[in-house]
Amino acid sequence: MVETEALFSAVLDATADAVMVTDRGGFIRRVNPAFEKLTGFEPGSLVGRDARDLFAEINDPEFCAELWEQGETPRYYPSVRSLHADGRAQVHALSMTSIADGAGKPSQFVAVILSESFQTDAATGETRRVGHDALTGLPDRSILADRVGQNILNAKRANKSIALLVMGLDRFTLINDALGYAAGDQMLREVAERLAKVIRVSDTAARLDGDKFAVMTPIAAIDDSVIVAEKVLNAIKKPFQLKGEEVFVTFSIGISIYPTDGEDFDDLLKDSLSAMQYAKQDGGSQYRFFASEMNAKAKNRLELEKRMRAALANEHFVLFYQPKVEPKTNRVKGAEALIRWRDPVHGMIGPGEFIPVAEETGLIVDIGTWVMRKACFQTKAWQDAGYAPVKMSVNVSSMQFKAKDLLDKVKAALADSKLDPKWLELEITESMLMNDVEGAIARMQAVRDLGCGLSIDDFGTGYSSLSYLGRFPITTLKIDRAFVKDVQENPNTAEIARAIIGLSRGLNLEVVAEGAELKEHIDFLKDNGCDSIQGFFYSKPLEAHDFEAKLTKIS
Numbered sequence: 090m091v092e093t094e095a096l097f098s099a100v101l102d103a104t105a106d107a108v109m110v111t112d113r114g115g116f117i118r119r120v121n122p123a124f125e126k127l128t129g130f131e132p133g134s135l136v137g138r139d140a141r142d143l144f145a146e147i148n149d150p151e152f153c154a155e156l157w158e159q160g161e162t163p164r165y166y167p168s169v170r171s172l173h174a175d176g177r178a179q180v181h182a183l184s185m186t187s188i189a190d191g192a193g194k195p196s197q198f199v200a201v202i203l204s205e206s207f208q209t210d211a212a213t214g215e216t217r218r219v220g221h222d223a224l225t226g227l228p229d230r231s232i233l234a235d236r237v238g239q240n241i242l243n244a245k246r247a248n249k250s251i252a253l254l255v256m257g258l259d260r261f262t263l264i265n266d267a268l269g270y271a272a273g274d275q276m277l278r279e280v281a282e283r284l285a286k287v288i289r290v291s292d293t294a295a296r297l298d299g300d301k302f303a304v305m306t307p308i309a310a311i312d313d314s315v316i317v318a319e320k321v322l323n324a325i326k327k328p329f330q331l332k333g334e335e336v337f338v339t340f341s342i343g344i345s346i347y348p349t350d351g352e353d354f355d356d357l358l359k360d361s362l363s364a365m366q367y368a369k370q371d372g373g374s375q376y377r378f379f380a381s382e383m384n385a386k387a388k389n390r391l392e393l394e395k396r397m398r399a400a401l402a403n404e405h406f407v408l409f410y411q412p413k414v415e416p417k418t419n420r421v422k423g424a425e426a427l428i429r430w431r432d433p434v435h436g437m438i439g440p441g442e443f444i445p446v447a448e449e450t451g452l453i454v455d456i457g458t459w460v461m462r463k464a465c466f467q468t469k470a471w472q473d474a475g476y477a478p479v480k481m482s483v484n485v486s487s488m489q490f491k492a493k494d495l496l497d498k499v500k501a502a503l504a505d506s507k508l509d510p511k512w513l514e515l516e517i518t519e520s521m522l523m524n525d526v527e528g529a530i531a532r533m534q535a536v537r538d539l540g541c542g543l544s545i546d547d548f549g550t551g552y553s554s555l556s557y558l559g560r561f562p563i564t565t566l567k568i569d570r571a572f573v574k575d576v577q578e579n580p581n582t583a584e585i586a587r588a589i590i591g592l593s594r595g596l597n598l599e600v601v602a603e604g605a606e607l608k609e610h611i612d613f614l615k616d617n618g619c620d621s622i623q624g625f626f627y628s629k630p631l632e633a634h635d636f637e638a639k640l641t642k643i644s
């Protein structure tokens with residue numbers, strides 16, 4: 090009987106797949122000869138290095154972070170870029186497995202880069218990768234089926250969705266007839282190149298047959314598939330140079346979604362093909378979902394996006410201000426700026442209805458800038474009019490908070506309005522901080538360095554660990570209204586509310602409660618030492634001139 094370790098080594102040395110073992114921190118413990126050969130590094134030179142050096146920079150950073158995350162089952166990535174010793178990137182399929190220690194925590198990770206098998210065509214003597222289409226080099230239908238299957242397994246586990254987009258060139262036979270098959274082939278090759286460029290590492294592009302291609306993409310929301318479809322449509326719209334002529338083509342795209350439209354590859358493919366036919370019948374150069382309600386949804390989203398852009402340009406957004414009252418004195422000490430959309434046709438629209446779409450489409454960045462500026466100018470105007478100053482809180486969305494120019498925009502809003510930074514506070518939520526704690530702390534500190542306050546909104550609803558709280562350079566905690574709502578009758582809620590107030594005291598933070606509607610809420614919060622209270626009991630959010638009536642004149 091061969092010893093386990095020796096057996097393990099022999100297997101590793103013999104396998105054609107490139108294998109790397111790392112510790113839980115991602116540092117390389119062992120690689121096999123196939124791995125060294127594939128990556129071109131000197132034998133023995135990789136052990137002890139940070140494996141991320143081989144994957145970072147050339148892959149999506151989020152993806153890299155995910156590689157060394159805990160997970161019980163092997164994860165499979167169809168196309169990952171790795172770094173060759175000579176500096177070039179290569180693309181492979183990668184599987185990642187974590188090995189648990191006695192306590193069930195991952196102690197090591199095993200990464201396997203799957204070797205591609207090659208086969209030689211007996212007739213032509215041409216060597217090509219098995220499972221890849223000879224003309225375009227894209228994966229063929231069998232590989233696509235395999236990857237869709239793998240992704241369905243992943244999606245099932247993580248409760249996620251995937252989209253299968255099938256696309257056919259409109260009027261491709263005309264091109265073949267007019268310019269000949271060689272030109273047709275050249276076009277298909279170029280279509281394949283353009284497709285490969287627009288997809289992400291986690292996606293797979295494939296050629297099905299003739300003029301039909303497919304893209305499989307894991308999605309978080311239906312809109313993600315719309316974004317891919319639009320990118321593909323745009324990539325194909327640019328003219329092709331064939332036989333010295335500019336040729337224009339378009340795609341018809343059919344989209345099906347796992348799990349709503351089908352449970353396996355065959356079902357999804359059928360659905361996507363039928364949706365593609367509808368797209369063609371409707372004139373081509375467009376996408377269609379298999380499920381008709383999805384088409385309505387996608388249309389509504391596009392419509393809303395268009396209307397939002399117009400609203401921004403036409404100043405149809407308004408800020409309302411909700412007072413934050415100090416319960417001891419009943420004085421208004423602060424305000425939260427809350428956006429509303431005053432639509433000439435649909436009337437007043439609340440942020441719940443458009444902020445999520447604004448976030449998905451990226452429009453939130455422009456809207457957020459507008460809110461920031463408007464709030465600063467208004468606060469300064471009240472000060473100039475002789476009212477006792479109030480601290481203005483502005484909600485900042487996740488995308489805004491992560492944007493590189495956040496600081497520049499805050500600085501510009503302050504400078505242009507001449508508002509002293511101490512009167513501005515940004516409200517962020519816990520969920521924005523947890524993906525990249527160190528990065529978030531750095532950004533928070535930068536905001537604090539400007540002299541602005543920083544508040545954690547809806548505190549208690551996120552899942553941030555209390556151990557981080559002391560490290561966050563914040564000034565304020567805002568208790569979520571869930572812990573205020575039934576505080577007068579539910580001892581558990583009361584206990585949590587008290588704990589949050591106590592925690593804020595301990596960390597020397599200001600504590601604000603939101604959603605106080607009843608006299609009992611106010612009494613409880615006041616008795617337990619809450620600094621300020623925001624809620625319908627005192628006031629609903631008000632338009633600027635109504636809010637002004639709540640302010641104290643000092644000069």
Ligand code: C2E
Pocket residue numbers: 411426427428439440441444457460484485486516546547603604605606623624625626630
């Ligand atoms: P939030 O930041 O937690 O704002 C507090 C919400 O609670 C506001 O809803 C406010 O009207 C509501 N509220 C205040 N007091 C009470 C009360 O006593 N009872 C009840 N039931 N509700 C109360 P609103 O204005 O609809 O805003 C909803 C959310 O939309 C905000 O939650 C915030 O996350 C987002 N939002 C609003 N304005 C902006 C903005 O300018 N930018 C961004 N990124 N998000 C915004």
Ligand code: MG
Pocket residue numbers: 425484516546
């Ligand atoms: Mg808020």
Ligand code: MG
Pocket residue numbers: 546547567569603
């Ligand atoms: Mg809140």
